[in-house]
Amino acid sequence: MASQAVESHRAGAEVFHGDDAMCKKKSVEVLEELGLPTGLLPLEDMEEFGYNRAAGFMWLVQRKKTEHTFKKVKQTVSYAGEVTAFVEPGKLRKITGVKTKELFLWLSVVEVYVVEGLAPGKVTFKTGTGLSDTFDAAAFALGE
Numbered sequence: 001m002a003s004q005a006v007e008s009h010r011a012g013a014e015v016f017h018g019d020d021a022m023c024k025k026k027s028v029e030v031l032e033e034l035g036l037p038t039g040l041l042p043l044e045d046m047e048e049f050g051y052n053r054a055a056g057f058m059w060l061v062q063r064k065k066t067e068h069t070f071k072k073v074k075q076t077v078s079y080a081g082e083v084t085a086f087v088e089p090g091k092l093r094k095i096t097g098v099k100t101k102e103l104f105l106w107l108s109v110v111e112v113y114v115v116e117g118l119a120p121g122k123v124t125f126k127t128g129t130g131l132s133d134t135f136d137a138a139a140f141a142l143g144e
Contacts (some may be wrong), residue, residue: 002128003096006082009052010050010056014050027041032114034087034117037139038140038142039140040142049061051087059080066078070139072138078098078101079098083098091112092112095109100125100127102131103109106129108128110127111124112125122135122136123137
């Protein structure tokens with residue numbers, strides 16, 4: 001069942017269903033179009049991907065929650081069954097469904113952005129607590 005946020009942005013959105021490979025391909029295309037690392041959302045068993053360009057809103061639905069470790073930066077990230085974000089060039093904001101593990105705590109990731117002029121090749125993750133961390137964007141390339 002899709003969340004209320006997804007339902008409110010479904011009208012006018014490009015929506016892809018069922019085929020995990022197609023959903024992944026489209027999510028990678030959108031990340032690339034936005035200038036973000038293409039491996040940021042390494043979700044498995046995706047059932048739906050939607051992108052409402054007019055509203056700047058995207059969502060991904062997978063069969064079950066997954067965890068992924070980005071080996072180059074030793075960062076474990078948890079992805080809920082539904083991940084949503086408002087998007088704009090170089091930025092995902094108001095993210096839901098993504099948490100990162102810091103020591104023994106899981107913190108919600110609320111924003112991901114790249115700032116080409118200030119830190120080329122870097123990506124910054126901001127948590128709901130206001131903490132942020134910056135990493136090499138290459139660590140989040142597709143297939144890493």
